[in-house]
Amino acid sequence: MASEPRIFRNKTRESGTWYHRALLTDRNNNVLVQGDFTGSCLVQVFDLAATNVDTAIYSNVRTVASVVTNTLQTWDVNPTGYQLEVAVTSNSYTRTGGHTYRTCVYLTHSAEGLHTTIFENNVETLFGV
Secondary structure: OOOEEEEEEEEEEOEEEEEEEOOOOOOOEEOOOHHEEEEEEEEEEEEOOOOOOOOOOEEEEHHHHOEEEEEOOOOOOOOEEEEEEEEEEEOOOOOOOEEEEEEEEEEEEEEOOOEEEEEEEEEEEOOOO
């Protein structure tokens, strides 16, 4: 059985790179490492203000090693740290102020199946321009 999706929400600017970070654990709350996952990582972004919300405006396949580290990184949000980091630049798709973008990170755990981590960014108009 796959773990429940985790959703991280943030207010952000239109331009620049978004660094999505999370602590990944299995259903028993054990911290996961690269070897716990099989295949590759799918990253998709959806514009929740679009007419066709279920169509990704950005989709990219990455290696597990490019998004998951084997050691925890220092993180001010969680004292345990993080080992998932997915960077998405504003060059990847056009970001519009006032829209909410959902970034979905799909990893396949070798025993539990699909792990989905979700980040929602509310974009502030003209913030950081």
